[in-house]
Amino acid sequence: MSKHRLPTYYLSHGGGPWPYMDGPFRDNFHQLEASLQRIPLELGQRPRAVLMISGHWEAAQFRVMASPQPPMVYDYGGFPAHTYQIRYAAPGDPALAKQVQGLIEAAGLPAMPDAARGFDHGAFTTMQPMYPQADMPLLQVSLLQGYDPAAHLALGRSLAPLRDEGVLIIGSGLSYHDLRNFGPGAGPASASFDAWLQQTLVQDSPAARSQALLHWDHAPAARLAHPREDHLIPLLVAVGAAEDEAGACVYHQRDFMGGVTASSFRFGAAAQA
Numbered sequence: 001m002s003k004h005r006l007p008t009y010y011l012s013h014g015g016g017p018w019p020y021m022d023g024p025f026r027d028n029f030h031q032l033e034a035s036l037q038r039i040p041l042e043l044g045q046r047p048r049a050v051l052m053i054s055g056h057w058e059a060a061q062f063r064v065m066a067s068p069q070p071p072m073v074y075d076y077g078g079f080p081a082h083t084y085q086i087r088y089a090a091p092g093d094p095a096l097a098k099q100v101q102g103l104i105e106a107a108g109l110p111a112m113p114d115a116a117r118g119f120d121h122g123a124f125t126t127m128q129p130m131y132p133q134a135d136m137p138l139l140q141v142s143l144l145q146g147y148d149p150a151a152h153l154a155l156g157r158s159l160a161p162l163r164d165e166g167v168l169i170i171g172s173g174l175s176y177h178d179l180r181n182f183g184p185g186a187g188p189a190s191a192s193f194d195a196w197l198q199q200t201l202v203q204d205s206p207a208a209r210s211q212a213l214l215h216w217d218h219a220p221a222a223r224l225a226h227p228r229e230d231h232l233i234p235l236l237v238a239v240g241a242a243e244d245e246a247g248a249c250v251y252h253q254r255d256f257m258g259g260v261t262a263s264s265f266r267f268g269a270a271a272q273a
Helices: 030-044 096-105 122-129 149-167 184-203 206-214 236-240
Strands: 008-012 049-054 062-063 111-114 139-141 166-175 246-254 261-268
Touching: 008 030, 008 122, 008 184, 030 246, 030 261, 049 111, 049 122, 049 236, 062 096, 062 139, 062 236, 062 246, 096 111, 096 139, 096 149, 096 206, 122 166, 149 166, 149 206, 149 236, 166 236, 184 206, 184 246, 184 261, 206 236, 236 261
Parallel strands: 008 166, 049 139, 049 166, 062 111
Antiparallel strands: 008 261, 246 261
16 A cells, blocks of 8 residues: 555646757756656655556547557657657556556446557656656556546546555646747747646635636637647546645746746645655
């Protein structure tokens, strides 16, 4: 059993395979990298495994990564050749995958195992700064096509018991994700939507938070920040798995990639400040 109930996280995972690069592009990620490196210290214990819900995997029903040695998915383009040879060699956990599928199905949600799926960059770019040894079991659960907020809150609720068993639940996306308007031009929309996130996730009551997230697209600049909500919906899973617990901002940057306001959040108490 876990020493204490682990918190959950919604992490902005940055762009492409940035932890495996050097030079000016990598320089954009120093603050994000430092925030990710703090997470193992916040936990105060080594998780049994990490369960990742990434904005880069969706399916017609919830799919659970079931391979004992998952392959890699290089779901980006235009990066240096070596970034298509990256290997984050964490093991899978088929027994945990079966347990996860059972929890999801017990909540009345559709789920099936996926023995072929590999780690996408939403998973391995967040894990590399946190656990560079890649020796901790890692598995992913897909998003559900259509991005229904209620279904993803329900997914989080179904997974909540795993927190008492030492499983770290992470939603991986980006708090602003309009790739057609990135950099300085993204400043007003990203700042406006981020202010709503800060109020909703950190200041509002847990009950009000869940209700607001069901209607996230009514938030200021919501559709400017997320024309397609694949990188936001992992947040709802992280919230659902810690629905009655306080939120905290663990990363906040106003000049990410030259002008984007971006944030990450924790739900539940940290073991260490």
